[in-house]
Amino acid sequence: MSNEQAQSTFTLDGRRIPFEPGQTIMDAALAAGVYIPHLCHKPGYAPHGSCRVCVVRADGRELSACTAPAAADMSVESEVPDIRALRVAVLQMLFAEGNHVCPACEASGNCTLQAVAYHCGMLTPRFPQRFPRRAVDASHPDVILDHNRCILCELCVRASRDHDGKRVFAVSGRGIASKLIVDAPSGQLGDTDFSADDAAARVCPVGAILPRDAAFRAPIGRRRFDVAPVSRVGDVTPDPDAQWPAVDALEEVTA
Amino acid sequence: MSPGYDPAMAHGGGAAESERIERVLRGSLAALGQGPDTVLQHLIAQQQVFSHVPEPAIDRLVAALGVTRAQILAAIDFYAFLHLTPRGRFDIRVSDNITDRMLGNAALMTQLCAALGVRPGEPRADGRVTVDFTSCTGMCDQGPAALVNGLALTRLDAGRIRDIAALVEAGTPLAHWPQGFFAVSNNVQRPGLLLADLEAREAGLARLFAQGGPAVLAEVERAGLRGRGGAGFTTALKWRFCREAPSEPGHPDKVIVCNADEGEPGTFKDRVLLTAYADLVFEGMTIAAGVVGASTGFLYLRGEYRCLLDHLEAVLARRRARGLLGTGIGAGAGPGGGFDFDIRVHLGAGAYICGEESALIESLEGKRGITRKRPPFPVTEGYLDRPTVVNNVETFLAAARIAEHGGYWFRSEGTDRSAGSKILSVSGDCARPGIYEVPFGTPVAEVLADCGARDTQCVQVSGAAGVTLTPDEFHRVLAFEDLPTAGSFMVFDRSRDLLEMVRNFAAFFAHESCGFCTPCRVGGRLVQDLVEKVAAGAAGSHDLDELHDIAQVLRRASHCGLGHTAANHVLNTLEKFPHIYRERLRRTDYTPSFDLDAALAEARALTHRDDAGSHLPADA
Numbered sequence: 001m002s003n004e005q006a007q008s009t010f011t012l013d014g015r016r017i018p019f020e021p022g023q024t025i026m027d028a029a030l031a032a033g034v035y036i037p038h039l040c041h042k043p044g045y046a047p048h049g050s051c052r053v054c055v056v057r058a059d060g061r062e063l064s065a066c067t068a069p070a071a072a073d074m075s076v077e078s079e080v081p082d083i084r085a086l087r088v089a090v091l092q093m094l095f096a097e098g099n100h101v102c103p104a105c106e107a108s109g110n111c112t113l114q115a116v117a118y119h120c121g122m123l124t125p126r127f128p129q130r131f132p133r134r135a136v137d138a139s140h141p142d143v144i145l146d147h148n149r150c151i152l153c154e155l156c157v158r159a160s161r162d163h164d165g166k167r168v169f170a171v172s173g174r175g176i177a178s179k180l181i182v183d184a185p186s187g188q189l190g191d192t193d194f195s196a197d198d199a200a201a202r203v204c205p206v207g208a209i210l211p212r213d214a215a216f217r218a219p220i221g222r223r224r225f226d227v228a229p230v231s232r233v234g235d236v237t238p239d240p241d242a243q244w245p246a247v248d249a250l251e252e253v254t255a
Numbered sequence: 256m257s258p259g260y261d262p263a264m265a266h267g268g269g270a271a272e273s274e275r276i277e278r279v280l281r282g283s284l285a286a287l288g289q290g291p292d293t294v295l296q297h298l299i300a301q302q303q304v305f306s307h308v309p310e311p312a313i314d315r316l317v318a319a320l321g322v323t324r325a326q327i328l329a330a331i332d333f334y335a336f337l338h339l340t341p342r343g344r345f346d347i348r349v350s351d352n353i354t355d356r357m358l359g360n361a362a363l364m365t366q367l368c369a370a371l372g373v374r375p376g377e378p379r380a381d382g383r384v385t386v387d388f389t390s391c392t393g394m395c396d397q398g399p400a401a402l403v404n405g406l407a408l409t410r411l412d413a414g415r416i417r418d419i420a421a422l423v424e425a426g427t428p429l430a431h432w433p434q435g436f437f438a439v440s441n442n443v444q445r446p447g448l449l450l451a452d453l454e455a456r457e458a459g460l461a462r463l464f465a466q467g468g469p470a471v472l473a474e475v476e477r478a479g480l481r482g483r484g485g486a487g488f489t490t491a492l493k494w495r496f497c498r499e500a501p502s503e504p505g506h507p508d509k510v511i512v513c514n515a516d517e518g519e520p521g522t523f524k525d526r527v528l529l530t531a532y533a534d535l536v537f538e539g540m541t542i543a544a545g546v547v548g549a550s551t552g553f554l555y556l557r558g559e560y561r562c563l564l565d566h567l568e569a570v571l572a573r574r575r576a577r578g579l580l581g582t583g584i585g586a587g588a589g590p591g592g593g594f595d596f597d598i599r600v601h602l603g604a605g606a607y608i609c610g611e612e613s614a615l616i617e618s619l620e621g622k623r624g625i626t627r628k629r630p631p632f633p634v635t636e637g638y639l640d641r642p643t644v645v646n647n648v649e650t651f652l653a654a655a656r657i658a659e660h661g662g663y664w665f666r667s668e669g670t671d672r673s674a675g676s677k678i679l680s681v682s683g684d685c686a687r688p689g690i691y692e693v694p695f696g697t698p699v700a701e702v703l704a705d706c707g708a709r710d711t712q713c714v715q716v717s718g719a720a721g722v723t724l725t726p727d728e729f730h731r732v733l734a735f736e737d738l739p740t741a742g743s744f745m746v747f748d749r750s751r752d753l754l755e756m757v758r759n760f761a762a763f764f765a766h767e768s769c770g771f772c773t774p775c776r777v778g779g780r781l782v783q784d785l786v787e788k789v790a791a792g793a794a795g796s797h798d799l800d801e802l803h804d805i806a807q808v809l810r811r812a813s814h815c816g817l818g819h820t821a822a823n824h825v826l827n828t829l830e831k832f833p834h835i836y837r838e839r840l841r842r843t844d845y846t847p848s849f850d851l852d853a854a855l856a857e858a859r860a861l862t863h864r865d866d867a868g869s870h871l872p873a874d875a
């Protein structure tokens with residue numbers, strides 16, 4: 001490709017975003033430092049498209065930014081009122097589905113679900129809470145698996161399979177009865193070859209997979225999303241002019 | 256203990272038991288091989304014999320196929336026809352489409368449960384029998400219907416239910432049940448362009464051999480054939496994409512899949528095509544294989560159509576014997592002959608989503624039926640990432656006749672944008688339910704007159720996922736440009752309460768959501784709960800606004816076609832039949848979402864009470 005050849009671009013809420021062939025709308029936006037809210041997506045992981053929080057309207061069609069390939073001159077709407085309302089409804093569904101008690105949760109301040117909800121302007125719950133009865137699996141010496149907070153994003157499934165070379169996690173069942181299971185005859189995490197060093201141990205965007213020794217190390221108020229909003233630190237390429245602490249510094253705070 | 260009843264079949268344990276499990280497993284391993292993609296078929300084989308998948312079989316499959324235990328458990332938990340605990344030697348599932356309900360299945364269910372002393376979904380303590388509901392079994396023209404150990408029972412009435420209960424109590428093997436109980440009629444009421452000609456002449460294949468793939472592809476293109484499974488994608492284009500797609504390195508072959516999942520409530524035409532026209536369907540698949548260069552073929556048959564399995568295997572065997580399948584098909588007969596192709600039948604296990612082509616491919620690979628993201632499309636990365644054509648049963652049948660008679664013949668019927676005919680499955684309130692083949696462009700009113708429908712209140716076109724029509728719309732025509740349809744046509748007369756239809760569809764979609772994406776997984780259930788709240792007379796007008804909003808979230812934000820269409824019936828009826836909701840509202844704008852009566856469920860369970868006195872009235 002010659003240097004003169006202009007790079008392809010599309011517009012996202014009026015901003016020109018450059019992209020390489022094969023990139024999704026999400027890839028290109030994050031690389032350009034523009035945040036699109038997302039939960040089940042993570043750079044470096046196979047695109048999934050299940051949470052639907054990254055819904056955008058591209059040339060009039062609503063689709064998930066994390067799975068839709070970018071196309072030249074396409075016009076994408078993201079932070080517009082009706083798309084924001086759609087996202088809030090999806091988030092409210094997730095909050096109603098599980099048992100998310102933020103004030104009592106160890107992940108508060110580090111939780112992407114909570115941070116994305118703030119970003120999207122979700123102010124209240126809306127749908128009847130389902131209050132499912134879900135177990136806490138404390139069988140593993142280093143990690144607690146609390147199914148109450150699982151949002152079925154399958155990041156741990158992908159991390160274990162694609163990054164750790166194991167297959168510790170799977171999603172079982174269907175519909176509203178879908179659930180995360182682990183690959184052991186006992187069904188307990190402690191009976192798998194899961195280790196606290198696995199990528200899967202650190203990938204959970206909520207508080208479902210909790211390393212034991214990290215609990216409350218960083219005080220509330222000084223955690224990842226307490227210090228900077230998710231739109232700055234949620235997988236976006238850092239903006240050199242940012243007023244916020246660098247991501248490295250944040251890792252130290254939260255580690 | 257009654258004769259013919261083998262307690263070992265229902266209760267686990269014992270050396271004899273593990274020997275039998277091993278025998279069944281060796282049989283299915285010998286027949287299907289040890290590829291990880293065969294796991295679902297092995298599980299179905301175990302379920303069929305033991306009424307569940309026994310633990311030892313799971314351990315053996317983990318070792319033999321190289322899949323994880325979690326993957327197997329996840330699949331068993333996903334498919335409605337697979338179970339970890341025994342269901343009972345007689346596993347009866349009563350079809351619960353709205354058309355079955357209109358024919359009185361609820362009373363028959365009550366009668367059967369009472370006669371056998373069971374509760375729906377709970378195996379009887381002696382392991383003899385389970386009675387449960389299941390999604391539409393595709394017998395809407397001869398319901399109420401049910402399945403017993405996977406085989407279809409039709410035309411149920413109080414007398415038959417009495418007989419069935421007696422046969423179950425006596426432990427009579429199914430082979431000795433009156434064969435009339437299992438009779439399935441084709442009910443072809445109006446044959447047209449395709450159905451008027453039953454004869455299998457293999458003339459389409461002969462044209463392929465003589466003239467080659469490109470010539471046949473040109474005819475299919477000329478015909479303007481569009482997919483009959485719902486989405487209406489141009490068939491020739493799909494075949495061309497697959498033909499031109501580069502093969503996977505190391506796997507030169509491409510794949511042809513016939514979608515016989517036919518799960519849309521109210522559809523049963525593929526059942527009839529596979530019963531009476533199977534040769535033509537397989538001929539169409541073989542032609543497609545010759546055109547795109549595929550050597551592997553699958554027919555994905557919904558579990559509910561297990562009764563067709565022996566017949567289809569026999570037709571395939573006959574075709575192999577005649578050299579119409581296997582190696583060197585049509586060798587020496589011309590430039591288009593001399594290719595290899597064979598077809599295997601894979602069974603589904605009770606999951607509507609597996610009709611969606613990418614979920615179907617996941618299921619063929621032995622996994623849960625979860626819709627893939629797209630792109631990539633199956634034509635470039637389908638079964639085991641090989642280029643794959645997925646077409647509906649009717650599409651393959653039409654392609655076979657187009658190859659024989661040419662594209663212009665097909666175009667002689669239909670409209671500009673919808674060439675040819677459409678085969679409809681007509682059921683509900685009409686004198687002559689069954690199969691009607693009409694030219695595209697036929698008005699709804701004409702079909703209603705044909706089938707003897709009177710005093711019609713509404714027609715549901717294209718199934719639960721389709722569109723609800725009022726009498727003002729009966730002039731509209733069946734065609735991709737007006738009313739696209741996979742063929743389901745359910746008629747409701749003025750005696751019907753349409754909220755019953757809405758309740759049935761809402762429950763169906765909540766049950767059939769694959770659970771992958773948030774809007775459909777959670778929203779589908781929210782819709783069902785709100786519809787039930789309306790039906791209970793407990794909803795206020797705010798609930799109707801919520802219902803409308805959630806339906807929009809499903810339509811706009813879901814991952815796949817199931818979620819996109821799952822709330823159509825709600826949006827349609829809110830707009831066109833608002834009275835079915837309004838007349839049940841409480842006279843308040845707002846009602847609490849907290850349900851006091853539901854909160855007492857645990858107390859009721861603890862005290863083993865479910866009488867009227869243990870419930871709060873809906874307006875309490």
Ligand SMILES: Cc1cc2nc3c(=O)[nH]c(=O)nc-3n(C[C@H](O)[C@H](O)[C@H](O)COP(=O)(O)O)c2cc1C
Pocket residue numbers: 481482483484485486487488514515516517518519607608609610611612613645646647648650815816817
């Ligand atoms: C939820 C859902 C269920 C479907 N069920 C079926 C089905 O039972 N049979 C079918 O042929 N197509 C079904 N489809 C459409 C298929 O995805 C696919 O478009 C079709 O098999 C392609 O074949 P055609 O081009 O010949 O129509 C379904 C789609 C969705 C979204």
Ligand code: SF4
Pocket residue numbers: 608626767768769770771772773775776813814815816817818819
């Ligand atoms: S819309 Fe989502 S949850 Fe529903 S069937 Fe499709 S992928 Fe599954």
